[in-house]
Amino acid sequence: MLSILIPTYNHTCYTLVADLQRQAEILDIPYEIIVTEDGSRDSVSMLANLKIGDLPHCRYIRRKENVGRAAIRNFLMKESQGDRLLFIDSDAKVVNDDFLRRYIDASEGHDIVCGGVIHPQQCKDPSRMLRWKYEKDYERRHGYVSEQFRSFSFLISRGVADKVWFDERYRKYGYEDVQFGKDLQRAGFKVHSIDNPLLNTDIETNDVFLHKTEEALQTARLFHTDLGERIGVIRMYNRLRLLSPLMRLSYRLFAPLMRRNLLSSSPSLSLFAAYKLCYYSTLCGKNVSNP
Numbered sequence: 001m002l003s004i005l006i007p008t009y010n011h012t013c014y015t016l017v018a019d020l021q022r023q024a025e026i027l028d029i030p031y032e033i034i035v036t037e038d039g040s041r042d043s044v045s046m047l048a049n050l051k052i053g054d055l056p057h058c059r060y061i062r063r064k065e066n067v068g069r070a071a072i073r074n075f076l077m078k079e080s081q082g083d084r085l086l087f088i089d090s091d092a093k094v095v096n097d098d099f100l101r102r103y104i105d106a107s108e109g110h111d112i113v114c115g116g117v118i119h120p121q122q123c124k125d126p127s128r129m130l131r132w133k134y135e136k137d138y139e140r141r142h143g144y145v146s147e148q149f150r151s152f153s154f155l156i157s158r159g160v161a162d163k164v165w166f167d168e169r170y171r172k173y174g175y176e177d178v179q180f181g182k183d184l185q186r187a188g189f190k191v192h193s194i195d196n197p198l199l200n201t202d203i204e205t206n207d208v209f210l211h212k213t214e215e216a217l218q219t220a221r222l223f224h225t226d227l228g229e230r231i232g233v234i235r236m237y238n239r240l241r242l243l244s245p246l247m248r249l250s251y252r253l254f255a256p257l258m259r260r261n262l263l264s265s266s267p268s269l270s271l272f273a274a275y276k277l278c279y280y281s282t283l284c285g286k287n288v289s290n291p
């Protein structure tokens with residue numbers, strides 16, 4: 001049985017679920033689709049998602065408390081019944097008519113399969129340019145199936161899922177999927193990548209993305225011992241540690257100017273990298289203990 005598991009937070013995903021449900025019906029296999037609201041507050045999206053429960057083999061669960069990206073995925077694992085679990089982020093869009101078929105075929109010989117993520121070819125909204133430029137640059141350098149584990153879309157067997165869970169210490173935004181990938185590797189499991197991307201439809205505004213980036217860097221600092229060299233900003237900081245006083249000074253003096261550029265319609269990715277490094281350096285100057 002295939003369990004398609006979709007955590008969501010303040011996002012309408014009825015169309016995504018309907019597309020997946022149609023493909024599952026064509027495959028003619030036992031399946032279920034479970035969507036869980038992780039403490040969402042947006043009444044419009046929740047009302048739209050309520051219709052998911054009317055689709056065949058689909059279940060919609062609304063949880064009042066936000067437990068975070070790790071714990072909500074563990075909850076979905078517990079709620080599911082399938083021997084194959086397909087996790088999909090709620091802001092995804094299906095772009096291949098045989099999306100589920102590709103995953104099913106790949107799962108015959110692999111316990112963990114990642115299909116990757118792509119982003120729109122153009123960004124027509126200047127206020128969303130930072131996230132869009134960052135993601136398209138990442139695609140150019142790494143491809144849409146990254147060597148780093150990303151939880152946007154992946155299939156995992158029940159046997160592996162029962163042994164490796166998402167680390168629920170990661171309550172705030174960022175890097176819970178990197179930790180999960182590390183834990184999979186530590187347990188001796190390999191991730192198989194295939195050509196089966198989903199489109200990320202949620203390109204945040206510059207200010208939202210910058211805030212989420214800062215929150216992710218706080219998470220990176222909190223768990224830097226666990227994440228180690230897997231995170232680019234941690235690697236760079238470790239190499240330039242002797243310059244940390246200068247980086248912290250640069251942040252104090254120039255953060256407003258850097259932010260002005262990053263929030264503009266023409267943000268610089270080089271400046272974005274420098275901002276992240278300087279911001280992370282200021283976090284390293286504070287007493288932050290690993291929980």
